[in-house]
Amino acid sequence: MGKEAFNLREMTSDDVDAAVAIDKKCFGKRDAWRRKYFLAAVMNINSAYLVAEVEGKVVACAGAKIRNEEAEIETFAVDPDYHGLGIGTQLFSKLIDTIKERGAAFVYLEVRPGNTPAIKLYEHFGFRALVNIENYYSNGDALVMMRDL
Template identity: 40%
Template sequence: MTEADLDAVLAIEQACFPRAWTRQHFLSELASPHATTVVAEQDGRLAGYLCMNVLLDEAEILDVAVDPSLQRSGIGAALVGWACDEAGRRGAAVVRLEVRATSQPAIALYERFGFVRSGLRKAYYENGIDAVLMDLNLAEEEFDAV
């Protein structure tokens, strides 16, 4: 992901999330030495993106989204698979994330990669939606970008 991608990234972010990240938030991620960002393209256009931090032996997927018109086409799986591979290459032993409890397709995707539910943050998101905390122990799992 580069600054030139941000208009397309922000359009997807706003289409996917009620409380979307701002341009400044993405700029901060791009400037962070711990951040890893990536975009996926399909037919010459930005189709999705992922932001992750890796610090010492832990990685955290902070934001991942796919253009709503392209969801369920394998782009999200490719992004998550890439993130898990990249976290391992950068020395992480675990990958963590949080997801809206109401986002069953996302939870199912993460579980396909071996993520397990590790906690719950009550009323974390807008409208009182809980956040499901999920972890993937990289030493115990093998995964493929499906």
């Protein structure tokens, strides 16, 4: 199986270490989610967390918290060694389907305004910029993007 063949499935607590490592590779040690946040998310029945794996290795993670009609995408990252293979698009598509199935009416997320690959992907899925929040991150603003489901 090559890099381009991947499998999507629900995230379990066994995947947390891999998810933390991918987050660190993507966002740096300071901004990466800590282990306890991933673990809490996986245990939370109001969360939907998915991973992509290639040859049994977890290479991407995406997750959302769902509260009644509202869903927030909390994390989305693909191991940089596996970018540009369509994994992000397929994983994000499955996450949106899962959120819809769970009954949310709209979904939103925060992204750095300079993160063009991610913003392009979100626009492709029908997300639109709602508002810019100054100093949302420790070192910059966040763009809030939203779409109805």
